Amino acid sequence: DERTVFETNVNGLVRMTRLCLPHIRAGGHIVNLGSIAGRQAYEGAASYVASKFAVRGFTYALREDLLGRPIRLTTVDPGLAETEFSIVRFKGDTDKAAAVYKGVDPLTPDDVAECIMFALTRPWHVNVDEIVLKARNQSSGGRIVRDA
Numbered sequence: 001d002e003r004t005v006f007e008t009n010v011n012g013l014v015r016m017t018r019l020c021l022p023h024i025r026a027g028g029h030i031v032n033l034g035s036i037a038g039r040q041a042y043e044g045a046a047s048y049v050a051s052k053f054a055v056r057g058f059t060y061a062l063r064e065d066l067l068g069r070p071i072r073l074t075t076v077d078p079g080l081a082e083t084e085f086s087i088v089r090f091k092g093d094t095d096k097a098a099a100v101y102k103g104v105d106p107l108t109p110d111d112v113a114e115c116i117m118f119a120l121t122r123p124w125h126v127n128v129d130e131i132v133l134k135a136r137n138q139s140s141g142g143r144i145v146r147d148a
Helices: 002-023 046-066 085-089 094-101 109-120
Strands: 028-033 071-078 130-133
Touching: 002 046, 028 046, 028 109, 046 071, 071 109, 085 094, 109 130
Parallel strands: 028 071, 071 130
Antiparallel strands: none
């Protein structure tokens, strides 16, 4: 599992960026999808948290490398978002996956997409550096208030 997490979240991001970067024209915009796990550690997710901290570090370094080039760069760090992530995390156990979202109104993929579109549609001179979004009842990766 650790290998898959790091290969996907870290190595995949770095490799794809290095492959695509020479082909990004002036006016391009790179959007990296992080997670609040890359900002605030929480119990039971050390590998995932480490991988998302790496995404954040890579993105910060890439910003430095691209300074002065006509390319914008945005990181979007969502919190609790109801996607297939939990089903994958719990190896197909849909009951465990559903429990993650029980009693809370989580973010949706559309919520995240709207934030990305906001960043992409700003005037050229504006770079939305980071967007952090969480469910209203979430303060960190591990602190969520659930309705009774």
